[in-house]
Amino acid sequence: MRYLLTCTRCSSKYPKSYNSQLCRCGGILEVRYKKVKLPEKGEEFWDFEGALPDGKYLKYELGGTKLIEAMEKGLYLKLETGNPTCSFKDRGSAIEVAKAAEYGYREVVCASTGNMAYSIAYYARLYNLHAKVFISKGANRDKLANILSTHRAELMIVNGDFTKAQALAELYAEKHAAFLAGDYCYRKEGQKTVCHEILAKLPEVKNIIVPVGNATLISGVFKALAEAKTAGRIRSLPYIIGVQSTRCMPLVRAFRRGKGIKYEKPATKADAIAVGYPTFGEQAIDAISKTKGSMVSVSDSEMAAEQLRFMEDYGLVAELAGVASLAAFKKFKPRGTTVAIISGGNV
Numbered sequence: 001m002r003y004l005l006t007c008t009r010c011s012s013k014y015p016k017s018y019n020s021q022l023c024r025c026g027g028i029l030e031v032r033y034k035k036v037k038l039p040e041k042g043e044e045f046w047d048f049e050g051a052l053p054d055g056k057y058l059k060y061e062l063g064g065t066k067l068i069e070a071m072e073k074g075l076y077l078k079l080e081t082g083n084p085t086c087s088f089k090d091r092g093s094a095i096e097v098a099k100a101a102e103y104g105y106r107e108v109v110c111a112s113t114g115n116m117a118y119s120i121a122y123y124a125r126l127y128n129l130h131a132k133v134f135i136s137k138g139a140n141r142d143k144l145a146n147i148l149s150t151h152r153a154e155l156m157i158v159n160g161d162f163t164k165a166q167a168l169a170e171l172y173a174e175k176h177a178a179f180l181a182g183d184y185c186y187r188k189e190g191q192k193t194v195c196h197e198i199l200a201k202l203p204e205v206k207n208i209i210v211p212v213g214n215a216t217l218i219s220g221v222f223k224a225l226a227e228a229k230t231a232g233r234i235r236s237l238p239y240i241i242g243v244q245s246t247r248c249m250p251l252v253r254a255f256r257r258g259k260g261i262k263y264e265k266p267a268t269k270a271d272a273i274a275v276g277y278p279t280f281g282e283q284a285i286d287a288i289s290k291t292k293g294s295m296v297s298v299s300d301s302e303m304a305a306e307q308l309r310f311m312e313d314y315g316l317v318a319e320l321a322g323v324a325s326l327a328a329f330k331k332f333k334p335r336g337t338t339v340a341i342i343s344g345g346n347v
């Protein structure tokens with residue numbers, strides 16, 4: 001779809017030829033379409049092109065991940081582990097890295113706790129771009145080894161957490177004319193397709209439970225809900241339930257307090273949601289408020305127990321953050337048809 005970019009901070013507008021994901025004021029941009037076209041029967045990622053920025057894409061296999069009935073009545077699991085690099089991140093990278101290539105960049109740079117690096121390195125290779133990744137010190141070493149051995153990405157280990165890695169990636173992009181990738185506007189567009197796929201199969205869903213790190217996924221889910229409502233595909237918005245770890249829950253605290261987000265040093269073992277100051281935090285709180293949903297937390301040990309049960313019950317592998325949604329379902333037992341997004345399986 002044809003689109004414009006608008007700044008969420010100063011409201012400046014940019015045409016699609018604007019080759020950055022940040023406004024000149026430093027604010028994050030948002031993709032705005034005139035009209036979104038949803039397919040009659042969308043099953044996988046590229047079926048939803050009418051809800052994505054127009055661009056020059058290599059349409060590799062993506063999305064169309066399984067939605068299975070869980071052991072618990074009324075619960076469905078959206079298995080994002082079925083994407084090329086085993087996490088939901090691929091949906092965003094498919095758009096974002098394609099844009100970098102379209103704008104003529106030779107290099108993409110991003111910050112990561114692990115999954116983002118894996119996904120961006122994979123797509124950079126498909127598009128023949130060099131990938132440079134700033135990784136937080138506590139990142140998962142297994143993921144790092146995988147990236148190095150498979151995708152030739154250049155890794156910079158940062159003596160700090162994700163928030164510091166992100167600041168360094170932004171600085172690098174500015175200094176070296178590299179395309180800044182990560183949790184920004186184009187990623188959000190790709191990631192919202194997970195929700196469009198869910199709604200295509202379960203338009204009557206009452207709750208969607210989403211693990212929350214940098215909050216791009218949860219704000220993408222809300223954007224998809226709004227698009228589906230405008231297109232008349234759903235009558236009312238399901239509740240969005242965001243999940244963080246009790247050892248890194250800046251959005252849970254902000255939601256409870258009813259005011260601003262404060263940085264919190266991540267101490268969780270669930271590396272994929274170890275983000276102390278989420279980029280899309282305010283959008284996430286807004287999404288939850290508008291759907292009358294909630295922000296909840298689960299402990300690392302609850303996730304670890306769920307990870308084991310997930311393997312025993314389904315014979316499948318998920319990472320700690322990946323089953324945060326399942327742990328939250330069992331702990332809070334929301335009423336009505338519920339989808340838990342199993343966000344990743346890189347262990």
Ligand SMILES: [Zn+2]
Binds near residue numbers: 008011
């Ligand atoms: Zn701005």
